[in-house]
Amino acid sequence: MTHNPTFLIRGARPLGGDPADILIRDGRVAAVGAPAAGDPAAEVVEAHGLIALPGLVDLHTHLREPGREDAETVASGARAAAMGGYTAVHAMANTDPVADTAGVVEQVWRLGRDAGHCDVQPVGAVTQNLDGAHLAELGAMADSIARVRVFSDDGMCVSDALLMRRALEYVKAFDGVVAQHAQEPRLTEGAQMNEGVVSDRLGLAGWPAVAEEAIIARDCLLAEHVGSRLHICHVSTKGSVQILRWAKSRGCDVTAEVTPHHLLLTDDLAESYDPIYKVNPPLRTAEDVAALREALADGTIDCVATDHAPHPIEAKETEWSNAAMGMIGLETALSVVQHTMVDTGLLDWAGVAERMSATPARIGRLSGHGRPLEVGEPANVTLYDAAATREIDPAAMASKSGNSPYRGTTLPGRVVATFLRGTPTVLDGKIQ
Amino acid sequence: MRHLLSAGDLSRDEATLVLDTARELAQVSSRSVKKLPTLRGRTVVNLFYEDSTRTRISFEAAAKRMSADVINFSAKGSSVSKGESLKDTALTLQAMGADGVVIRHSASGAARRLAGWVDGAVLNAGDGTHEHPTQALLDAYTMRERMGRLEGLRVAIVGDIRHSRVARSNVLLLHTLGAEVTLVAPPTLLPVSVGTWPCAVSYDLDEVLPKSDVVMMLRVQAERMRAAFFPTAREYSRRYGLDRDRFARLHDDAIVMHPGPMIRGMEISAEVADSPRSTITEQVANGVSVRMAVLYLLLGGSESAIGNGN
Numbered sequence: 171m172t173h174n175p176t177f178l179i180r181g182a183r184p185l186g187g188d189p190a191d192i193l194i195r196d197g198r199v200a201a202v203g204a205p206a207a208g209d210p211a212a213e214v215v216e217a218h219g220l221i222a223l224p225g226l227v228d229l230h231t232h233l234r235e236p237g238r239e240d241a242e243t244v245a246s247g248a249r250a251a252a253m254g255g256y257t258a259v260h261a262m263a264n265t266d267p268v269a270d271t272a273g274v275v276e277q278v279w280r281l282g283r284d285a286g287h288c289d290v291q292p293v294g295a296v297t298q299n300l301d302g303a304h305l306a307e308l309g310a311m312a313d314s315i316a317r318v319r320v321f322s323d324d325g326m327c328v329s330d331a332l333l334m335r336r337a338l339e340y341v342k343a344f345d346g347v348v349a350q351h352a353q354e355p356r357l358t359e360g361a362q363m364n365e366g367v368v369s370d371r372l373g374l375a376g377w378p379a380v381a382e383e384a385i386i387a388r389d390c391l392l393a394e395h396v397g398s399r400l401h402i403c404h405v406s407t408k409g410s411v412q413i414l415r416w417a418k419s420r421g422c423d424v425t426a427e428v429t430p431h432h433l434l435l436t437d438d439l440a441e442s443y444d445p446i447y448k449v450n451p452p453l454r455t456a457e458d459v460a461a462l463r464e465a466l467a468d469g470t471i472d473c474v475a476t477d478h479a480p481h482p483i484e485a486k487e488t489e490w491s492n493a494a495m496g497m498i499g500l501e502t503a504l505s506v507v508q509h510t511m512v513d514t515g516l517l518d519w520a521g522v523a524e525r526m527s528a529t530p531a532r533i534g535r536l537s538g539h540g541r542p543l544e545v546g547e548p549a550n551v552t553l554y555d556a557a558a559t560r561e562i563d564p565a566a567m568a569s570k571s572g573n574s575p576y577r578g579t580t581l582p583g584r585v586v587a588t589f590l591r592g593t594p595t596v597l598d599g600k601i602q
Numbered sequence: 603m604r605h606l607l608s609a610g611d612l613s614r615d616e617a618t619l620v621l622d623t624a625r626e627l628a629q630v631s632s633r634s635v636k637k638l639p640t641l642r643g644r645t646v647v648n649l650f651y652e653d654s655t656r657t658r659i660s661f662e663a664a665a666k667r668m669s670a671d672v673i674n675f676s677a678k679g680s681s682v683s684k685g686e687s688l689k690d691t692a693l694t695l696q697a698m699g700a701d702g703v704v705i706r707h708s709a710s711g712a713a714r715r716l717a718g719w720v721d722g723a724v725l726n727a728g729d730g731t732h733e734h735p736t737q738a739l740l741d742a743y744t745m746r747e748r749m750g751r752l753e754g755l756r757v758a759i760v761g762d763i764r765h766s767r768v769a770r771s772n773v774l775l776l777h778t779l780g781a782e783v784t785l786v787a788p789p790t791l792l793p794v795s796v797g798t799w800p801c802a803v804s805y806d807l808d809e810v811l812p813k814s815d816v817v818m819m820l821r822v823q824a825e826r827m828r829a830a831f832f833p834t835a836r837e838y839s840r841r842y843g844l845d846r847d848r849f850a851r852l853h854d855d856a857i858v859m860h861p862g863p864m865i866r867g868m869e870i871s872a873e874v875a876d877s878p879r880s881t882i883t884e885q886v887a888n889g890v891s892v893r894m895a896v897l898y899l900l901l902g903g904s905e906s907a908i909g910n911g912n
């Protein structure tokens with residue numbers, strides 16, 4: 171990454187608006203507007219027709235390191251993030267060892283800083299070793315150099331109502347937020363896919379929508395009662411959307427995310443028994459997909475988060491019930507959002523910037539990300555060719571794992587360049 | 603027909619062809635020399651990840667009566683128990699040149715997955731709580747032999763529908779063949795979306811029995827009780843067991859079926875199981891004929907099933 175620190179991005183359309191030149195100098199946006207009074211020292215990036223967005227921020231990424239470096243490392247995940255247009259990702263805590271101490275979150279934070287392609291913000295576990303019973307040292311993680319603000323037992327639900335209440339209260343001391351993986355455990359024992367017509371036909375144990383909705387309803391009421399911030403991970407059902415809408419109307423300080431795959435894919439894909447479509451929460455019905463899109467458009471769901479979940483080949487080339495849950499998503503997220511939200515007219519590019527950059531940065535309290543493309547702001551910029559189409563080939567991706575449900579399909583759009591504080595991490599669609 | 607993975611894959615004509623072929627082949631079973639040369643030189647692998655001696659023996663007898671080479675590959679004592687993946691096993695079978703693989707597996711969809719990894723025909727001999735198509739075919743065969751028809755036949759299937767691969771395959775096949783199916787179970791043992799299935803549903807066995815030509819009793823496993831699907835075995839038996847009193851509510855021509863293995867006293871009383879109107883032992887014999895027919899239709903190519911004798 172030995173590039174001229176000054177760049178002139180020529181002719182890009184900030185947030186899809188009128189073409190403008192963007193001058194980047196010393197890691198900040200130095201000028202935005204009409205064809206710039208050229209800085210002769212600047213390296214020119216021709217960007218005519220490209221959309222310029224603030225660098226994307228992911229609230230929900232599994233980087234697998236430490237523990238499962240065969241699936242992903244912080245370095246490979248950071249490259250995948252950059253290739254997807256991200257400048258910051260939140261690394262989930264369900265690693266091995268679990269990120270439940272200051273020591274582990276600082277280790278992940280350092281790995282991210284060394285990787286350099288993307289800011290890696292560790293998420294801290296809510297409970298020790300994700301046991302759901304004993305609070306982890308949340309304050310120590312908050313006070314560490316990793317400055318943890320998002321706490322989550324993701325993969326596991328904090329199902330004990332009293333423990334959830336305590337966690338919600340406790341993190342107020344350092345402006346933290348608890349990100350809940352909403353899954354009532356007893357209702358989902360052995361669950362394999364969405365419970366409904368398809369699961370009944372396929373003989374796969376069902377994961378009922380109510381198991382998500384019941385926890386969301388409970389936690390919204392708890393958060394309201396104790397006056398805490400609550401974030402709901404990967405909302406997947408129409409009923410959850412209705413509960414969130416109701417909770418927000420009561421003034422509950424709740425935010426929510428939706429994954430790209432829940433905006434596009436449905437449970438009937440399980441008919442093939444190909445576990446590439448096995449994910450938690452599971453793919454739902456077309457009616458749920460429609461409700462999620464509408465909720466993301468109207469702001470009931472605040473942001474898009476990838477739940478990028480890399481797994482090695484053998485974890486998916488097996489019987490459905492033996493297979494691991496999860497799919498990679500960093501390098502396809504923006505394309506799926508374009509396909510489901512922009513090309514359908516539900517969201518404009520300013521809306522995409524808000525839901526994939528500004529809002530997740532605000533929820534995660536990342537002050538240097540999700541900023542507007544304005545003079546003086548950190549130069550975190552993504553250039554995106556919305557007119558391109560590409561066939562998805564996981565083998566060509568930067569992620570170490572290939573478990574993409576979009577393999578072989580065609581999606582719109584392509585990330586052309588990503589700048590992290592003025593340094594290109596991706597240029598001409600290639601990792602730098 | 604390339605594989606037999608689901609009873610729903612069979613059209614009415616295909617299903618009828620299986621039953622007609624089975625009938626032809628049944629005659630062989632009554633001869634003193636029970637062997638046909640039809641599948642000579644073909645290799646059939648019985649790949650059994652679940653203990654099911656009765657089903658494996660039935661397939662083995664069927665393949666051997668057609669002169670196929672049979673390889674039994676059971677999970678016990680093989681590389682499978684050492685953790686070899688289904689995919690690696692599939693590649694081994696592929697390298698061995700298996701023409702047909704009969705698979706029994708505890709995971710729903712295992713047969714479908716296997717079919718994606720081998721060139722030979724895959725025959726689903728029961729996959730998890732998904733399907734068991736040859737069981738449905740032999741049940742349909744047994745009903746047709748006993749009752750003379752399937753069209754319009756009123757069939758009650760009673761028991762743990764939710765977890766039953768037999769029920770799933772029977773509902774699909776009997777619907778295809780024109781029978782009228784009613785599922786009878788406590789609501790906890792029915793799938794949530796059962797209302798979308800091509801059959802009727804009742805919680806009341808006593809109400810259904812007098813209107814049934816066939817009553818098929820499914821096994822109810824004791825572990826369901828521990829998971830609170832019903833309170834006690836006694837209450838289950840009282841509400842859904844086929845005892846002598848309930849048996850008396852059936853009309854005189856009605857038959858009683860059970861795919862086995864049965865729990866006498868729980869879902870069916872001993873005197874009902876042993877009555878002449880019970881088809882339980884016939885079902886075993888018919889199983890061989892039906893499996894011969896399926897193997898023949900999947901692997902036999904153009905020769906006639908019985909052949910010209912040589």
Ligand SMILES: [Zn+2]
Pocket residue numbers: 324325326351403404450451
């Ligand atoms: Zn999760």
